Amino acid sequence: MEKMGGRDHIIMAHHPNSMLDARSKLWPCMFVLADFGRYAPHVANVEKDVIAPYRHLIKTFVNDSSGFDDRPTLLYFQGAIYRKDGGSIRQELFYLLRDEKDVHFSFGSVVANGINVASRGMHSAKFCLNIAGDTPSSNRLFDAIASHCVPVIISDDIELPYEDVLDYSKFCIFVRTSDAIREGFLIKLIRGVSREDWTRMWQRLKEVESFFEFQYPSKKDDAIQMIWQAVARKVPAIRLKVHRSRRFSQFNTQRYDEKLV
Structure with a gap:
């Protein structure tokens, strides 16, 4: 830790509540994180840290x-509706969308048969809502990608x-x-998306879905490989910071101080 002040260490702290004291x-x-929702900006930020996907819960299509x-189904959301912090918007959207034709917006959880129900629902929907919860991100985005639901x-x-x-x-x-x-x-925005535009996005989802799949053993361009590649792209910036911090080295300061004695 001492040589580079900890900058050459990687810590997996993916859950927003991980390592609250440390x-x-x-x-x-x-840090390898899900998002920066519960981190002070100087502790975690996009400049030095890596964002990793959640493991999707629903079945890959x-x-x-x-x-x-x-x-x-035009638009699909199933999950916790009443949330705190930035997730309070879920409640507002529920009241706006609950009576819309071909929109599914309801409470759901992973208990009982919840995952299978969500899998069927997302596989049969054109668009899937990913709304902020207690923190900015959730596994729901990656469920949508695995479902090819835009x-x-x-x-x-x-x-x-x-x-x-x-x-x-x-x-x-x-x-x-x-x-x-x-x-x-x-709802007007979503209804205005053309068949052609939706199809292009649907095709692209199928092209990128492997980037979000955690596999063992890891395979080319899966989530594990993509995370390590993201780490590698951070290294030059980290090296630059370390080198700049050494411009006025302890050796030069010590030698100057010794001359004054």
Whole structure:
């Protein structure tokens, strides 16, 4: 730790509540995180740390040949509706969307048969809502990717895995929170997406889904490989910081001080 002040160490702290007491002391290290929702900006930030995907919970849609007309649900969300902090928008959206035709917006959990129900629902939907919860991100985005259900992301502070090399706008729709809670805005936006645009995003989802799959043993371009590649891309910037910090070395300071004695 001493030689580089901890900057050459990597710490897996993926869950937002990981290492609550230790993180303030280990901040020079590179963290592998789900998001920065419960971290002070000087402790964790996009400059030095790596965002990793959650492991999706629903079943991967294998051999998906479903087209636009084969997914009867326009917009799908199933999960906890009443959340705190930034997730309070879920409740507002529930009241805005609950009576809309071909929209599924309901409470759900992983208990009982919840995962199978969500799998069927997301596999039969064109668009899947990814709304901020207690923190900006959740596994729901990665459930949508595995389902080839075009994610609609409403989370202003979300950080995304590998975004320095992956353009999420090619397969996701981003909506500002302030726009999403305007009456009629979100549903009009989604209904306005053409069959051609949806199909392009659906195809791209199938091309990138392997980047978010955790496999053992790891395979080429799966989540494990993508995370290590993201770590490698951080190394030059870390090396630059370390080298700059050594410009006025202890050796030169000591030699000057000795002359004064």
